[in-house]
Amino acid sequence: MNDIILHHYPLSPFSEKVRTTLGLKRLAWRSVDVAPLPPRPLLAALTGGYRRIPVLQVGADIFCDTNAILPALERLQPGPTLYPNGCEGLARGMAFAWERQVWIPTIGVLVHYIGDALPPEFIKDRKEGYLGIDISKAAMAPDLAHHRQVLQAQYAWLRQAVEAAAARGHDYLFGSTPSVLDLACWQTTSLLRKNAPPEVDALVGLQGLEAWYGRIAAIGHGRHTALSPEEALAVAQAARPVPVTHLRPDGDPGGLQPGTPVTVTPDDNARVPVSGTLVAASASLVVIHRNDPQAGDLHLHFPRLGFDVMPA
Numbered sequence: 001m002n003d004i005i006l007h008h009y010p011l012s013p014f015s016e017k018v019r020t021t022l023g024l025k026r027l028a029w030r031s032v033d034v035a036p037l038p039p040r041p042l043l044a045a046l047t048g049g050y051r052r053i054p055v056l057q058v059g060a061d062i063f064c065d066t067n068a069i070l071p072a073l074e075r076l077q078p079g080p081t082l083y084p085n086g087c088e089g090l091a092r093g094m095a096f097a098w099e100r101q102v103w104i105p106t107i108g109v110l111v112h113y114i115g116d117a118l119p120p121e122f123i124k125d126r127k128e129g130y131l132g133i134d135i136s137k138a139a140m141a142p143d144l145a146h147h148r149q150v151l152q153a154q155y156a157w158l159r160q161a162v163e164a165a166a167a168r169g170h171d172y173l174f175g176s177t178p179s180v181l182d183l184a185c186w187q188t189t190s191l192l193r194k195n196a197p198p199e200v201d202a203l204v205g206l207q208g209l210e211a212w213y214g215r216i217a218a219i220g221h222g223r224h225t226a227l228s229p230e231e232a233l234a235v236a237q238a239a240r241p242v243p244v245t246h247l248r249p250d251g252d253p254g255g256l257q258p259g260t261p262v263t264v265t266p267d268d269n270a271r272v273p274v275s276g277t278l279v280a281a282s283a284s285l286v287v288i289h290r291n292d293p294q295a296g297d298l299h300l301h302f303p304r305l306g307f308d309v310m311p312a
Contacts, residue, residue, distance in 0.1 A: 013187040016187050017066050025073060030227035046298065056072060057232060061299045067306065090181075109151060118136070159209055242299070247287065252282070265307065265310070268306065287301050
């Protein structure tokens with residue numbers, strides 16, 4: 001099996017979700033540190049311009065978005081499963097909803113504490129190239145009360161779910177190991193708890209979740225060694241994409257056929273279209289082929305939920 005390579009940066013909470021999944025599955029991996037904002041020319045050669053972080057690379061297969069990365073890790077290492085006790089459909093759907101609902105409110109609360117330390121170029125990039133909103137402390141301050149209310153409501157149901165799981169003898173929401181829902185809820189929580197003072201717990205209603213949070217934090221990131229962007233690109237150049245066996249070639253729910261030129265574009269932010277030809281698809285995942293002048297032949301893997309897949 002080719003090395004598992006993660007392109008990421010420390011502050012990225014979505015990267016933290018993947019790092020913790022790698023630790024949970026006890027997988028060795030190679031770590032490529034990338035800049036928090038573009039340009040990232042060597043990574044862009046692998047992703048066709050997709051600009052969100054993290055990106056997982058296995059040889060010439062490139063996985064974009066954590067909702068494609070975690071299923072890939074589940075296929076590579078099925079145990080411990082991310083879907084304990086048959087929770088896959090419920091856990092995946094609620095994880096997606098959680099991240100969509102709490103992402104901006106989490107940023108709004110966080111910049112209340114650390115906004116003055118954010119570099120101007122980072123704020124400019126998030127407004128013009130990524131989120132489409134001004135995340136400076138001054139711009140987000142008027143919405144702080146609303147953001148607190150959203151997080152308080154979300155953490156209220158999470159606390160109730162964690163307490164109900166504990167009453168059944170479970171350390172996590174669906175069993176004895178974390179599910180994709182645990183990891184989704186935890187990654188946004190970790191962004192707050194690692195970067196804001198302890199008072200943030202009371203501000204957004206995190207009391208009662210400390211033990212659950214601590215158990216996931218204790219998992220760690222597994223065994224990893226550094227890799228340069230140049231070395232990661234060389235890995236892709238020397239490899240060939242792995243044949244797609246987990247999706248039917250004719251499985252696209254919209255009827256797109258293999259070989260059709262398509263674009264794949266996030267539907268919420270960082271809406272950079274990636275072009276390629278369809279390899280295979282399902283209602284959950286899509287794989288496209290592209291040839292890059294630097295990286296060679298690649299398969300790019302995306303989730304369907306949260307992305308628009310359109311004929312080019």
